[in-house]
Amino acid sequence: MAPSRKRIWRWSRDILIALLIFGAWQWWTSRDLATGPAPPLAGFDLEGQPVSLAGLKGRPALVHFWATWCPVCRLEDDSIDAIARDHAVLSVATTSGSAEAVRAYMAEEGLSFPVVLDEEGELARGWGVVGVPTTFLVNSAGEIAWASQGFSTGIGLRLRLWLAD
Helix, strand or coil: CCCCHHHHHHHHHHHHHHHHHHHHHHHHHHCCCCCEECCCCEEECCCCCEEEHHHHCCCCEEEEEECCCCHHHHHHHHHHHHHHHHCEEEEEEECCCCHHHHHHHHHHHCCCCCEEEECCCHHHHHCCCCCCCEEEEECCCCEEEEEEECCCCHHHHHHHHHHHC
């Protein structure tokens, strides 16, 4: 039996309300994130080698702030790892401990995406990050094209990378 028009109207209304609430929540949590030209981002990877966003200039890059203690970040880890195989990704492990601790987490989870250590959260503060996960898309001109705090799907991130340039 086909749903009645009244039921379809209620479903449509409920979906619209849910989308508006989700959109408002995304805006509210992302309002203080960095915009415009990407702030400087430089640090050391898990092997102690210097890494910077400037080294990725000329192509779109995903800048992903996360923490080993964050359960939502764990849900995104596999997507970030897969994207890093095809696109420029610079992840920042903020307030997650030493290089040894983050290296052990990466090995335990089978992850290999690039990581910059931010033990004190200074890099995160410079980008306006107050919660993790927070993801930025920096276009090839070095401008922040998109930013969001909270969970993002792998498909959504790939779509944004594709649209970036």
